[in-house]
Every structure is written in structure tokens, then in C-alpha cells.
Amino acid sequence: MSRYLRPAARLAATARAQVARPAAVSPFLYKTAVVSGLQKRTYADATGVKEYTVRDALNEALAEELEANDKVFVMGEEVAQYNGAYKVTKGLLDRFGEKRIIDTPITESGFTGLAVGAALSGLHPVCEFMTFNFAMQAIDQIVNSAAKTLYMSGGIQPCNITFRGPNGFAAGVGAQHSQDYSAWYGSIPGLKVVAPWSAEDAKGLLKASIRDPNPVVFLENELMYGQSFPMSEAAQKDDFVLPFGKAKVERVGKDLTIVSLSRCVGQAMVAAEGLKKKYGVEAEVINLRSIKPLDIETIVKSVKKTHRLLAVESGFPAYGVSAEILALTMEYAFDYLDAPAQRVTGADVPTPYAQKLEEMSFPTEPLIEQFAAKMLRL
Amino acid sequence: MFSRATRLTRAVPVRAIAPRATPVSVAARRTVTTNAASAQVASPVPESEDEPFQVTLSDESFETYELDPPPYTMEVTKKELKQMYYDMVVIRQMEMAADRLYKDKKIRGFCHLSTGQEAVAVGIEHAIEKTDDVITSYRCHGFAYMRGATVRAVLGELLGRREGIAYGKGGSMHMFTKGFYGGNGIVGAQVPVGAGLAFAQKYTGGKRASVILYGDGASNQGQVFEAFNMAKLWKLPALFGCENNKYGMGTSAARSSALTDYYKRGQYIPGLKVNGMDVLAVKAAVKYGKQWTAEDNGPMVLEYVTYRYGGHSMSDPGTTYRTREEIQRMRSTNDPIAGLKQHILEWGVAAEEELKSLDKKARSHVNEESAAAEAMAVPDATPQILFEDIYVKGSEPEFIRGRTLDENYYFKN
Ligand SMILES: Cc1ncc(C[n+]2csc(CCOP(=O)(O)OP(=O)(O)O)c2C)c(N)n1
Ligand SMILES: [Mg+2]
Numbered sequence: 001m002s003r004y005l006r007p008a009a010r011l012a013a014t015a016r017a018q019v020a021r022p023a024a025v026s027p028f029l030y031k032t033a034v035v036s037g038l039q040k041r042t043y044a045d046a047t048g049v050k051e052y053t054v055r056d057a058l059n060e061a062l063a064e065e066l067e068a069n070d071k072v073f074v075m076g077e078e079v080a081q082y083n084g085a086y087k088v089t090k091g092l093l094d095r096f097g098e099k100r101i102i103d104t105p106i107t108e109s110g111f112t113g114l115a116v117g118a119a120l121s122g123l124h125p126v127c128e129f130m131t132f133n134f135a136m137q138a139i140d141q142i143v144n145s146a147a148k149t150l151y152m153s154g155g156i157q158p159c160n161i162t163f164r165g166p167n168g169f170a171a172g173v174g175a176q177h178s179q180d181y182s183a184w185y186g187s188i189p190g191l192k193v194v195a196p197w198s199a200e201d202a203k204g205l206l207k208a209s210i211r212d213p214n215p216v217v218f219l220e221n222e223l224m225y226g227q228s229f230p231m232s233e234a235a236q237k238d239d240f241v242l243p244f245g246k247a248k249v250e251r252v253g254k255d256l257t258i259v260s261l262s263r264c265v266g267q268a269m270v271a272a273e274g275l276k277k278k279y280g281v282e283a284e285v286i287n288l289r290s291i292k293p294l295d296i297e298t299i300v301k302s303v304k305k306t307h308r309l310l311a312v313e314s315g316f317p318a319y320g321v322s323a324e325i326l327a328l329t330m331e332y333a334f335d336y337l338d339a340p341a342q343r344v345t346g347a348d349v350p351t352p353y354a355q356k357l358e359e360m361s362f363p364t365e366p367l368i369e370q371f372a373a374k375m376l377r378l
Numbered sequence: 379m380f381s382r383a384t385r386l387t388r389a390v391p392v393r394a395i396a397p398r399a400t401p402v403s404v405a406a407r408r409t410v411t412t413n414a415a416s417a418q419v420a421s422p423v424p425e426s427e428d429e430p431f432q433v434t435l436s437d438e439s440f441e442t443y444e445l446d447p448p449p450y451t452m453e454v455t456k457k458e459l460k461q462m463y464y465d466m467v468v469i470r471q472m473e474m475a476a477d478r479l480y481k482d483k484k485i486r487g488f489c490h491l492s493t494g495q496e497a498v499a500v501g502i503e504h505a506i507e508k509t510d511d512v513i514t515s516y517r518c519h520g521f522a523y524m525r526g527a528t529v530r531a532v533l534g535e536l537l538g539r540r541e542g543i544a545y546g547k548g549g550s551m552h553m554f555t556k557g558f559y560g561g562n563g564i565v566g567a568q569v570p571v572g573a574g575l576a577f578a579q580k581y582t583g584g585k586r587a588s589v590i591l592y593g594d595g596a597s598n599q600g601q602v603f604e605a606f607n608m609a610k611l612w613k614l615p616a617l618f619g620c621e622n623n624k625y626g627m628g629t630s631a632a633r634s635s636a637l638t639d640y641y642k643r644g645q646y647i648p649g650l651k652v653n654g655m656d657v658l659a660v661k662a663a664v665k666y667g668k669q670w671t672a673e674d675n676g677p678m679v680l681e682y683v684t685y686r687y688g689g690h691s692m693s694d695p696g697t698t699y700r701t702r703e704e705i706q707r708m709r710s711t712n713d714p715i716a717g718l719k720q721h722i723l724e725w726g727v728a729a730e731e732e733l734k735s736l737d738k739k740a741r742s743h744v745n746e747e748s749a750a751a752e753a754m755a756v757p758d759a760t761p762q763i764l765f766e767d768i769y770v771k772g773s774e775p776e777f778i779r780g781r782t783l784d785e786n787y788y789f790k791n
Contacts, residue, residue, distance in 0.1 A: 082628035082699065105598035105634040106565050106626055134564065137599070172486025172538075174549035176563035317779045348779040349768055353549030354538035355486060356759035363781055371782050 048233035055225040057199035058088045061206035062126065064238040066096050069124065072210055073100040075115055076128030076165070085130045086166060086225050112138035112163075116145045119161035119215075126210060129165035132181045132219065139184070146215040147190035162209045166222035167195070168262060168314055169351055169362055178351035180315035182261065185217040186291040186324070192244055193291040195219040197265040199229035201289055204242030211241065219291075221263045245293035249302070253282035256372055257302040259325050260312040261288040264363055268312050271368035278369075279378045291321060299325065300333045307338040310372055314362050317345040342375055344368050410683050411438035412708070414497070414655040414717020419725045420451055427457040433725075439659040443642045443649030445678070448666030452658065456727045462504060462657050463722060464736050466496040466715045469520040471744035472529050476519065476536055476550075479748070480692045485536045489550045490517040494687035497714035498621055499524045501660025502589055506668060511579070513559040513572040514591035516551035517621075517686075521591070525558035529747035530754075539754035546757045547767065565626075566592060566599025569618065573605040576616035576677070585672040587615040589664065595626015597640050606644050606679070615671035617664065618644065619680040621654065627690045628699040644679035654682030655712045658721075685712065761787040 052060075065072050078085045080093040080103040093101040104111040108129065115125040129135040135142065146159050169178040185193045192214055196202040202220070209216035234240055250265060251272050260268040265287040272283040284302050288294065303309050309329050311322035322343035329341045347361045416436035423431050430453040440447045473491040480489050492499065499520035502512065514521050519532050527543050535542030536550050543553045553561040559575060562568040572590030579586040592602065597620050609616040620640035624631055631638045641649030648670075652663040660682060667678045685708040689696030696705070722728050728736075757763045765778045765787045777788045 078628055081633075085627070103629060103633065105629075106595045107598045107600060109600055110598075137564070137567075170487070172549065173488055174552055174563065175547075176551070177488070317781075342783070344782050347764070347781050347785065349765060352547045352757075352764065353487070353535075353544075353552075354540075354546035354757050357546070357757055357764050360759055360761070360764050361781075367781060371784075374784075 048236075049230045050236060051228045052199040052203075052231040053226055053228050054196070054199050054202045054220070055086070055088055057203040057229075057231065058206055058220065058225075059090060059092070061203045061210075062089065062092060063095065065126075065207055065210040066092065066100060068238070070100075071122065071124045072126060073102065073118075073123065074126045074128060075102040075104055075111060077104055077106055077130045079103060079128050084128070086222065088220075088225070089128070108134050108137035109141060112141040113145060115161060116141050116159060116215075119146070119159045120149065120157060124160045124162075124210060126162045126164060129163065131170075131177065131222065132165050132167040133177050133179055135163065135165065135181070142185070142191070142215070142217070143188050147188050149190075150214070151190060158213050159215050160213045161215050162206075162218055163216070164206070164209070164218035165220060166225070167219035168221050168223075169346070169358075170222040172353065172355065172358065173351075174353045175350035180313070180346065182219060182291050182313070183315055183320045183324070185219070186294075186321060187319075188292075190215065191292060192216045193219065194244065194289060195221075195262040195291055196289065197224070197250075197262055197287050199231050200235045201242065201248075201287070203231070203235055204240050205289060208241040208244060212244065219262065224263050224266075227266075242289065245290045245295055247289055247295035247298040248287045249284060249298065250287045251283065251285040253284035254305055255281040256283040256308045256310060256376055257286060257299065257306045258283050258310045258312055258368070258372065259286045259288060259299055259302075261291065261321065262314070264312045264314055267363060267365045267368055270365040271372060274365070274369040275372055275376075275378075279373060279376070281376060281378065283372060288321075294324065294328070296328050296332055299329060300336070303329060303333040304336045307336055308375060309333075309337065309341040310368075310375060311341070311343040312345075312363055312368055313343075314346045317343070317348050320345060339375060342371070344371055409438070410441050410651050410653050411436055412653055412655045412683055412685070412712045413438075414653075414657075414712050414714045415720040416653070416656060416717075417658050417721060423456070423725050423727060428455050430455050433658065433721075435656070435659050435662060436653070439653045439656060440663065441641065441651040443639070443644075443651075443679075445648035445650055448650070448662050450662075452662045452665075454658070458504065459718065459722055459727050460732075460736065462500055462661075463715070463718050463733065464740055465500045465503070465524065466657065466718065467737055467740040468529065468744060469496045469499060469523055470715060471740050472519060472523060472532060472747075475529075475533060475744050475748045477688075477692070479533070479536060479752075484752070485550065485692075486538065487549055488516070489536065489692040490690065491688050491692070492517050492520045492686065494708065494713070495621065495623060495654070495684045496520055497657040497660055497718075498591075498654050498682045498684055501654075501657040502619075502664050504657070505661045505664035506587065506589060508557055509584075510586050510668070511557050511559060511572075511575040511588040512591070513562070513568045513575060513588065515565065515568060515593060515596065516561065516563050517593075518551065518553055518561040522553040522555060522558060522561065525555050527553065527555045527558075529744055530750045533748050533751035534754045537751055537754070538756060539751060540757040540763075541754040542751075545767075566596040566601055568592065569596070569599070569602045570605040570608075572618070573609045573614055573616050573677075576609060576614035576671075577612065579615050580612070585615075587617055587668045587671045589617045589619060591619050591621050593626055594620060594622040594624065594631045594638075594640060595629065595634055596620075597643060598634055603643075606647055606677070609677040610644070610647050613674060613676035616677040617667045617671065617680060618647075618677060619682055621682050621684055623684050623686040625686070625690070625699065627694070630699065639681070641679055641681035644677070647677050647679050648675075649679045649681065651681040651683065654684035655714045655717060657714055657718055761785065765789075
């Protein structure tokens with residue numbers, strides 16, 4: 001019994017020692033959500049904050065890292081001449097040339113293995129998958145050749161490589177093009193796995209991924225590329241990196257902790273606003289940022305305050321990221337919970353094409369709000 | 379293995395009925411034409427619709443690798459030529475309807491059209507039996523139609539309707555019907571699966587064959603070569619076929635492939651490159667391939683030289699990586715429908731008016747089917763519909779998990 005309680009106690013201690021985060025976290029500014037003129041002006045005038053799309057942020061991160069280190073190169077399908085299937089690598093060929101921005105044939109297993117080899121030999125490849133659905137063709141190279149090599153070699157052989165591309169469901173593309181692989185990569189020892197939500201996340205985490213000496217899986221979201229977020233002056237600089245394993249509290253609250261990642265963070269923010277408006281409750285929204293390692297400390301700290309936890313993600317429910325969060329919360333924060341931790345996930349179904357069915361397969365803002373309200377017995 | 383004689387044979391334009399064993403050692407390299415109207419009539423065209431007559435294909439219809447070319451003379455009937463014409467026009471009209479519906483925002487996600495490539499789907503179907511199998515990539519609407527799907531079922535699927543060919547579950551890239559195994563979204567993955575269809579055909583006996591299609595881009599996937607190896611080892615009746623439309627998305631064949639002679643990529647498998655803009659040449663090639671497999675010679679690697687008029691998918695304008703002149707040239711001088719039309723008229727198979735009425739028939743058929751598809755209901759947004767067909771009916775687990783615990787769906791057996 002005491003053994004199971006220890007992690008919670010230890011975390012509680014560290015949490016207390018931590019400097020409290022500022023209460024006013026940057027308001028979420030995402031697509032149709034409120035981007036008030038007032039906020040914008042404040043940013044521009046006072047702090048040099050600029051609007052960036054997630055796409056621009058990723059592009060800037062790539063450009064800066066390519067600039068900083070000539071061991072970095074980008075490889076993938078349509079990344080060079082076509083400027084990227086989702087235009088994330090736009091302009092990079094013109095700027096860095098064909099030696100460093102390389103179009104590959106459609107041969108995921110092949111070019112991933114090749115990129116891993118280049119990494120073993122000391123280069124820092126950024127291996128783009130047109131989408132992570134296609135990385136399934138290459139997952140053996142990611143798991144067996146990249147993730148395990150340092151350990152298998154007794155620490156002799158590192159592999160500094162970044163695997164990136166859009167992950168998760170996209171609109172209307174059916175079962176084979178619409179899947180979230182967070183849990184797949186999150187379960188592999190030797191990998192670091194991150195999933196940005198905002199433009200700052202995207203830039204800071206991608207730069208960190210490229211610089212990190214380990215294999216990193218960087219999971220973008222196709223539906224987020226065009227969304228704009230404010231980017232602080234600090235984040236616009238070329239030395240901006242975000243740490244692995246640190247979540248971000250995007251919205252401070254006291255009644256319920258919502259832990260989420262990637263696009264679902266934005267949905268959770270909207271749901272939290274709804275909860276406030278309708279019921280006057282304050283949900284705290286945690287943006288995980290990092291899937292592996294996972295910042296259980298921030299989660300426990302929040303649960304100590306709110307006593308309730310809801311995990312929100314768009315992956316399949318079974319053996320998923322939310323399942324992990326719930327398990328960890330049970331392990332580390334059981335004593336602080338007033339109710340069982342719960343989750344909203346994708347449904348256990350291959351993604352259907354028809355729109356109404358697709359809508360029933362993934363978390364929506366109203367669903368998150370309703371389920372949270374129910375948890376809070378509102 | 380190959381006899382010495384056949385090993386020497388290279389792309390020989392032996393006119394007509396060259397007996398298979400004749401070694402000819404002209405090694406002149408020539409490329410297959412994409413002229414869609416290059417055949418000649420070789421016997422008088424009969425009055426009757428069903429009486430066969432002979433046509434001779436152009437010398438430049440085929441190129442071969444470790445293989446004698448197919449006979450250049452083939453039998454056709456008036457009826458069949460008109461049917462081929464009608465089939466190609468229906469496919470084109472269907473793709474144009476899809477184009478319109480997409481632009482009206484009624485079709486979601488990706489939508490890959492085969493405009494320009496109609497002769498491949500039509501030529502293949504006219505060469506095989508209903509009992510043979512076909513498998514292809516996401517560019518699948520024409521194949522689904524030729525395999526027996528109705529236009530309304532295809533368009534209904536694109537519209538996400540309950541009466542779509544996959545009940546609205548699959549979408550543009552995934553359609554299946556008897557003898558047609560998709561409609562596959564992962565580039566190259568259908569190739570070993572297709573070899574598996576051939577494996578089953580051999581396993582169960584009979585003279586069936588599998589027609590396996592993939593793109594010039596897909597041809598670089600490792601699993602294509604894995605499939606080649608197994609098919610050759612086990613002498614499977616597999617007709618691998620690269621639909622070479624010159625581009626995989628924005629990447630030209632030359633930028634993706636170290637050897638762009640896709641028909642030679644089977645290395646130890648004989649290859650046949652065919653004018654994919656000429657429906658007659660496609661039919662002749664596939665018929666020959668089918669005979670090859672039926673004689674237990676194992677697989678063949680075909681290459682259908684073709685061209686896609688539109689972008690890769692509806693979201694690609696298709697003009698950044700190739701010139702407008704190139705597209706225009708293919709459309710105006712190599713169009714498969716215009717090519718066959720020219721033959722039909724020149725050979726006196728049908729008069730202009732009859733073809734016009736076929737055009738009209740095809741157009742109004744597609745319009746009616748399109749309207750019928752639009753009138754179809756969308757699937758009910760119920761858990762019963764959402765969760766049906768994840769598992770075979772009657773074999774489902776007790777329940778399926780929804781997005782929340784509350785949404786769990788219990789099957790009532
Ligand atoms: C494994 C995999 N990688 C990448 C993609 C994305 N993709 C879809 S189609 C395509 C191009 C394929 O070109 P080709 O094989 O020539 O076929 P075509 O589209 O010309 O018919 C690509 C890269 C995919 N669907 N699957
Ligand atoms: Mg192609």
C-alpha cells in the first residue's frame with residue numbers, strides 16, 4: 001500500500017517547491033475563436049507578439065535549424081520541388097539547395113532506413129512523412145533501427161533523427177488516412193514523442209527535437225497547419241526551444257483538470273469557456289506537448305487543486321494516451337481525486353467517410369463540455 | 379527459365395501472328411506510342427454487329443522484355459468497339475460529374491480522378507472474365523464501374539450516402555465489388571495483396587488471373603519487388619501492371635525511378651509495355667497476359683503508358699510540375715476516346731450520328747445516376763450504423779467503446 005502512495009507523496013513535495021505559474025496564460029487564439037482586436041493590438045504594441053500559423057512556425061523552425069547546423073537535412077516525399085504536400089517545407093529548397101532538401105521516391109521503409117543510417121553516421125536528418133499513416137510502412141525502421149540502437153549498442157551508437165509529419169484524423173479521407181499514432185510511438189522505449197498544439201509549441205518543440213541527440217517523433221496535425229496563434233517575441237528568436245517532458249497549463253482553473261494534446265487542446269479550451277459561461281465553473285486545461293516523456297508532475301499538481309481529471313484525445317480508446325494518463329493519475333494522484341478520472345477519446349472504429357458518422361468518431365467541443373458537466377454533476 | 383532465343387528478343391515489331399518461338403534480333407530501341415488511333419483495319423468490316431473482323435495494331439503498340447510481343451492482329455466486333463467507346467465515355471462523364479460535385483463541396487476529402495486514363499480500365503475489363511480479379515489504388519472509380527458497380531453507387535459513395543457502394547463508409551478511395559478488391563489508399567500496398575489474390579486462384583485451381591494495378595510512383599515501394607519475387611517463385615497468375623501516367627503527385631517518373639522502363643522492373647519476370655491510350659492495345663496486351671498465366675508461365679509485368687489530364691487529386695491544380703502545353707498535347711492528340719472514335723468512323727463501324735447518340739446516352743445516364751446519387755439519404759447518425767461492419771455480423775464482441783463510456787454500443791444478438 002505505502003509503495004503505491006509514494007509517487008504521489010513525492011510529487012506533491014516537488015510540486016510545492018515549484019514556482020507557481022503565472023495565472024494569466026496567453027488566451028487561446030485559434031481560428032474562429034475570439035481573436036479580439038484589443039488583444040491583437042496589445043500584443044503588437046507592447047510585446048512584439050506576432051500572429052503565426054502553425055505551418056509558418058514549423059517552417060521557421062526548420063529554416064533556423066538548417067541554418068544553424070549543416071548536419072541537418074530534410075528528406076521526404078514532395079518536400080523540395082513541390083514545397084511539401086502541406087507546404088511546411090515551402091521555400092526551403094530555394095534557400096538550402098537540393099543537397100539538403102531532398103525529394104524521395106514513395107518508398108517510406110527505404111528512405112526512413114536510409115535516414116536512420118545517415119543519423120547513425122552522425123548527420124541529423126529530419127525525415128518527413130507525408131502523413132503518419134504512411135509511416136506505418138516504415139515503423140520497423142523507426143522502432144527497431146532508430147529507437148533501440150543506443151541501448152543495444154551499450155551506449156556506443158546514438159541516432160539523432162527527427163521523424164515528423166501530420167498525424168491524427170483529417171476531414172473526409174476515410175479509414176486508411178485518418179489515424180492517431182501518439183500511443184503507438186509513445187509506447188516505445190528510446191523514442192521521445194511530442195505533439196504541438198499552438199504555433200509556439202510547434203516552433204519550440206521542433207527545434208528541440210532536431211537538437212535532441214535521440215530519435216524524436218514529432219506529431220503535427222493536418223487540421224492545425226492553417227491556424228494562427230500569437231507568437232511571443234521570445235519565440236520568434238532563433239534560440240527558442242521548449243523542453244521535452246513539460247506540459248503547459250493553457251488555462252488556469254480550479255474545478256476540473258482537462259489534460260489534452262495536439263488539436264484537442266483547442267477543443268478543450270472552447271469546452272472550458274462553455275463550462276464557464278453556462279455553469280460558472282473553471283476548468284484547468286493542460287496542453288501535454290510531450291507524450292514521451294509525459295509530465296505527470298503538472299497533472300498531479302493540477303489534480304491536487306481540482307480533484308477531478310478528464311483526459312481528451314482523438315486516438316482510439318484502447319491502450320491509448322488517455323488510458324495512460326488515467327492510469328498514471330490513479331497511480332500518482334488517487335488520494336486527491338474526488339471522482340474517477342475519465343476520458344473522451346476517438347471511438348473504437350475505423351474512420352468512416354460519411355460526415356455525420358465521422359463526427360461521431362472523434363471528440364467535439366460540445367461532447368467534451370457535456371461530459372465534463374456530467375462529471376461535475378452540473 | 380527463358381530460352382536463349384526468347385532472351386534475345388527485344389521489342390520486336392513483328393507484324394501480326396509472329397509465332398512465339400521465332401527469334402528476331404532487331405535490337406532497335408523504340409518507345410511505345412501513345413497515339414490512340416494507330417491501328418489499321420485488316421479485314422473487311424462486316425455488316426453484322428457480332429461478326430468478328432480483324433484489326434492490326436501499330437508496330438509501336440508494345441515493347442517487350444524477355445518476351446515475344448503479343449499478336450499485333452486482333453479480332454473485334456462492331457458491337458464490342460461501340461461498347462468500349464460507351465464504357466470510356468461513361469467513365470469520363472462519371473469523373474466529370476465527380477469533379478463538379480467536388481467543386482460544389484458535396485464530396486469531402488481526397489478525390490482522385492482518372493480522366494485521360496480510361497482506356498486502361500476499359501481495355502482490361504474487355505480482356506478478362508468476370509471471374510478474374512482486379513485490384514488497384516485510390517484512383518479506382520473507373521475500375522469499380524467496369525467491374526460492375528453502377529455509376530450511382532460510385533457517385534453515391536463519393537457523396538457519403540447510405541446507398542453508396544461502400545454504404546458511405548469508404549469514400550472516394552475505397553470501393554469494392556465482386557472481383558474487385560479496392561480502392562486502396564496506401565501507395566503500393568495493393569501489390570502484394572494482389573499477388574495474394576493470384577495465390578488463391580492458383581490454390582483453388584482453374585484458369586483465373588489477377589490484374590494488379592499501381593502507379594509509376596508506387597512502383598518504387600519495396601513491397602512491389604517482394605510481391606514480384608514471390609509471384610515468380612510460386613508461378614502465380616499475377617498480371618502486375620504499372621499505370622505509368624508520368625507523375626506520382628508532383629514528382630515525374632524520372633525523378634522517382636532509377637529505371638523508368640517499368641515493364642523491365644520485374645527483372646526475372648517477362649515484361650510488356652503497352653500503349654495505354656489505345657484501348658485495343660490494352661485489350662490485346664492483357665489478353666495475351668492472361669493466356670500467359672493460364673499456360674502456367676507465372677506472372678508478367680505490364681506497363682500501361684498513359685496520362686492523367688487533371689491534377690493528382692482535386693486539390694492539386696496539376697500545373698506546377700508540368701507544362702500546360704504537355705497536358706494540352708496529350709488531350710488533343712492522344713485522347714483514348716477521340717482515338718477510338720476516329721477508328722470507329724474511319725472503319726465504318728458506326729456513323730457520326732450513332733456515336734453522338736452514344737455520347738448523349740452516356741451523358742444522360744450519368745446525369746440521371748448522379749441525380750439519383752444526390753437523392754440518396756446519408757447514413758443515419760446512429761451508433762448502430764457507425765459500429766456495424768467493424769466485425770463480421772454475428773461475430774462482434776459484446777460491445778464497442780464509443781468516445782465516452784456513455785457512448786458504448788452494445789450489440790443485441
Ligand atoms: C505509403 C504511402 N505513401 C504516400 C502516400 C501519399 N500519396 C498518395 S498518392 C501518391 C502518389 C502516387 O503516385 P503513382 O503511384 O504514380 O499513382 P498515380 O497517383 O499517378 O495514379 C502519394 C505520394 C500514400 N497514400 N501512401
Ligand atoms: Mg503516377
